Amino acid sequence: xxxxxxxxxxxxxxxxxxxxxxxxxxxxxxxxxxxxxxxxxxxxxxxxxxxxxxxxxxxxxxxxxxxxxxxxxxxxxxxxxxxxxxxxxxxxxxxxxxxxxxxxxxxxxxxxxxxxxxxxxxxx
Numbered sequence: 630x631x632x633x634x635x636x637x638x639x640x641x642x643x644x645x646x647x648x649x650x651x652x653x654x655x656x657x658x659x660x661x662x663x664x665x666x667x668x669x670x671x672x673x674x675x676x677x678x679x680x681x682x683x684x685x686x687x688x689x690x691x692x693x694x695x696x697x698x699x700x701x702x703x704x705x706x707x708x709x710x711x712x713x714x715x716x717x718x719x720x721x722x723x724x725x726x727x728x729x730x731x732x733x734x735x736x737x738x739x740x741x742x743x744x745x746x747x748x749x750x751x752x753x
Contacts, residue, residue: 630660630702631753632672632695640690651676651688657698659753661687661746662718673718675746686732687742703749719745 634654639646652658652674662673670692675685705719716723721741730738 631699633657638691664716666714703752705748
């Protein structure tokens with residue numbers, strides 16, 4: 630799935646803003662994960678690291694910021710329903726604590742992210 634950013638909604642305030650260091654209007658992004666709840670739909674988008682970061686920080690962004698360019702879903706995505714949300718993502722990323730492990734620099738989570746990110750990007 631490929632989307633284009635058409636507006637930026639601040640993840641902290643919920644307000645439409647002109648810019649943000651993690652995302653840019655007019656740029657196309659592959660979607661790594663979709664999370665839906667009663668109140669929101671979030672897309673996990675790979676962000677490029679700044680010069681001090683060792684690896685990218687895939688962020689969650691409001692789906693209202695994007696228009697869909699390609700609705701093709703990656704073969705590795707599975708649907709998971711639980712805790713009031715529906716998630717479309719690789720099964721490995723849906724285990725409890727995966728994203729905590731990734732952001733805590735757990736090597737196995739980093740390797741799993743890189744492997745599945747490459748698979749998703751190859752099918753975009």
